[in-house]
Amino acid sequence: MQPSDSLREQMIAQYDAMSPQLQQAARYVFEHPEEVALVSMREVARLAGVQPATMTRLAKFLGLSGYDELRAQHAAALRQGGDGFAAKVRQRVDGGSETVASDIANHMLQGLSAQLAKLCEPDSLRRLEATADRLRSARKIYVLGLRSSHAIAWHFHYVMTLLGERSVHLDGPGGTGGDALIRATPEDVMLVISIKPYATGTLELAQLAKEKGVGIVSITDSEVSPLVALSDQAIFCPTESDSFFHTLTPALAVSEVLCTLLAEFDRPMTLEALQQADDHLSHLNTYSTAIPRRQ
16 A cells, blocks of 8 residues: 555655655655554654654645645555555564464564565566666676675675676775775676665765766665665665564565576576586585484
8 A cells, every 4th residue: 555656756756855854754654654544643653753743744845735634645545455565564463461472473474474575566576677687787796785784785795706706795894895996987886785774884885986987776675765866776675573673584585686687697607607616615615515314
């Protein structure tokens, strides 16, 4: 369920012109349309971390008569859309003191399943294909992800090293990670992974790369992410979780799909590169081949 396309586009177009408080409210409305349709304005404001009056100001900033009109548009979309993936993800397990670990685990895993299924929607698949095409055309792929996103960037880079020498991971001791951009050219592309709260270092390096003419593609969490304005292509991944920490599972899945698509573009070259990797790892005796004996 989403509000009208025109309202969503308006929120995106006017986002940078909003005050920080209005941006905070707009982002919550943008990412939690079901709550706007079903929950009171005061509760939505509380969840968004703003005052109720801010929700009214947001509606008027968007040219609506008031919050009731904003809510009515979301309610109409909900009636038309039925029970979608997002609604399932936001269901809460509330068993009080009787809630057991298996209930929590089941709910979290069901939520992740719904989030991954949402990545199969046509718009998401088009973004994946376009991003893979952009990466395929690059001379070098610079890969950037800091803090929690570092794991995704590293995994993408590791897999890509099995396919050749095009991947450059922007990571290094003593704050030297960005030094690899010294020789970056407009023939190159940077893959940036970042989700809210966005690491300042990520945005600074992405901006530097763009100023050097490097193409930017991103894996991020929202159409109002600061990476969108810098990116030629962006793939959006949900990050909501019932845990205290945001989930990285959808973003990791996207990175794995991109690696696979890049490998499929030239199968003979991929097979040759993987055979070289297999031979090298075998000579190093990297992986155990021993079959464990039963006790």
